[in-house]
Amino acid sequence: MTVRPETSGRPRIVIVGGGYVGMYTALRLQKKLRSDEAEVVVIDSRSYMTYQPFLPEAAAGNIEPRHIVVPLRRVLPSAKIVTGDVTGIEHGRKVVKVKPHDGEPIELSYDHIVVALGSVARILPIPGLAEQGIGFKRVEEAIFLRNHVIDQLDLAESSTDPELRKRALTFCFVGGGYAGIEAFAELEDMVRYATRLYETITPQDLRWVLVEAADRILPEVGPEMGVWTLDSLRARGSEIKLKTFLNSCVDGHVVLSDGTEFDTNTVVWTAGVKANPVLGTSDLPLDERGRLKCTAELAVDGADGAWGAGDCAGVPDLTKGPGEFCSPSAQHAVRQAPVLADNIVATLRGEPLKKYEHKYAGSVAGLGLRKGVANVYGVKLKGWPAWMMHRVYHMSRVPTLRRKIEVQLDWAAALLFRRDVVSLGSLQRPRREFIEYAPRPKADPAPAAADKPEQKVISGPGKGAGQ
Incomplete structure (x- = not known):
């Protein structure tokens, strides 16, 4: 394993994660620090930051997917960007272990570390989920889902098999929080519009099912607006099943806890998130939910030189009182980042630290073109x-x-202009022609007949067989 120590004599600040917290912290440090004060390194498996609130609109085709990502190297010219997967953090040695997408693993030493690994989908051990499900946290997933749901319309239009058509035109989402409801509503709205382009498919042929374990949806906008959203989606023909669990989806056969069963080619899982499991490989202190134990100053409790914020950090919510923590939302992440960066600068300069305090403002959600709900x-x-x-x-x-x-x-x-409803499904199969149409190697020639004299074979540079 290659070790990369700091050689310029400057303190090194390593930011693990290039999402909301990582990018905005690096931007603030870039603005606040003199060039001779510290070196900033950002590590992420992707070289861009995704603005996740626009994923549903990107999936629905209202926004070009490239326009919701920000290249880290463009906005952080003063920082060093390392593209790879973080596999471990040893704060006792002050090193981060990184596995590049190609080549040998490396270790990066640091003086300060910002842990901004965010969260991952909380995938439960439900039969068939790992094989059939897809999440909705990445731009790649949004692009795939857009292409996939339009492909299902093409499949249904081209088939006369009623069971195949029914399966293709059934879409199942699990999770009724902010991400799940927006993705569900935006895609339903797009597909409903798209049916006017198909001769044999009507909106009544579509079946949209949303499964939620709680007794309400969209808790971020409050009970009243959540009930209005529920009624609005049901009025559009969607099936919203509350206090219901996904029991199985083996081979696309969905079985719900209320006894409902149906077949589908589309299972989208948005039922919660958990702190990035890489934290479990570190020696940093974690709480009972696997998050970093952080102070109101966004320092990791009891770990000198370690900082944390965002979904992977348990940050006290000073606006709610003792024992309460900030919710895992972009609203907190983008506001925690500048406070965290300012506190690192203050530490380097021997100045006092600031506490993070922000009262949750509420939430807004898009439910399709010209449809939404808000409580701010x-x-x-x-x-x-x-x-x-x-x-x-x-x-x-x-x-x-x-x-x-x-x-x-x-x-x-x-x-x-009218909606641009087109699938680029071949993006998932870019080498299809090479695989299907490439010439196959010819079979070995049949052995010579016994009555023919054996040919002498000469091998060597420039010589062909039988020469």
Whole structure:
């Protein structure tokens, strides 16, 4: 394993994770630190940050997927970007273990570490889920789902088999939180529109099923707006099953705890997240939920030089009182990052630290084109006004001026022109022609007849057989 120590004499700040916390912390450090004060290194398995609130609109085709990602090397020219998977953190030695996508594993030493690994899907041991399910946290998943659901319409249109058509036109989502409801509603809205392009498919042929273990959906917007969202989705023909669990989905045969059974080619899993399991390989202190134990200053409790924020950190919520922690949301992550960066700078300069304190403002959610719901600081909106608030709020949060302009141009095009409903399913099979149409090696020639004289074979450079 290659060890990369700091050779310039400057303290090294290693940021593990290039998401909300990682990128915004690095941006702040880039702005606050002098070039001779510290070296900043960002490690992530991807070389870009994804603005996750726009994933549903990217899946629905309202926003170009490239416009919701931000290249880390472009926005962080003063930082060193390392692309690879973090496999371990040894804070006792102050090293991070990294496995690049190709080549030998490396170790990076550090003076300060920012753990911003975020969360991963909380996948339960449900039969068939690992084989059939797909999440909705990455831009790759959003692109795949868009192509996949349109492919299902193409499949149904081209078939006369009623069972195959029924299976293709059934879509199952598990999880009724913010991510699940937005993905469910945006894709349902897109597919409903797309049916007008097909001769044999009508909106009544579609079956959209959302399964939620709790007794309500979208808790982020409060009970009243959650009930309105539930009624709105049901009025669109969707089946919303509350207090229901997914028991099995082996080979696409879904079995629910209420006895419902059906076949589908689409199972989307958005039923919660958990702290990145890489934390379990570290020697940093964790709480009972596997998150970093952090102070209000965003320092890891009892670990000098270690900092944490975002979904992987248990940060006290000072606005709620003792024993309460900040929720795992982008709203907290983007606000924790600058406080964390300022506290690292203050530590390097021997200055006092600041505490993180932010009262949760509420939430906004898009439910399809010109449809939404919002509850922000007690102001409750639904329908078109909420949809506008959703767009205005997130436009203010999209990183970089270029991405803001590109997203607005995407929205303007969506208002001026009809939806562009096309599947690029071949993106998942880019080498199909090479595999199917490449010439096969010829079979070995039949052995010579016994009555023919044996030919002498001469081998060597430039000589062919039988020469």
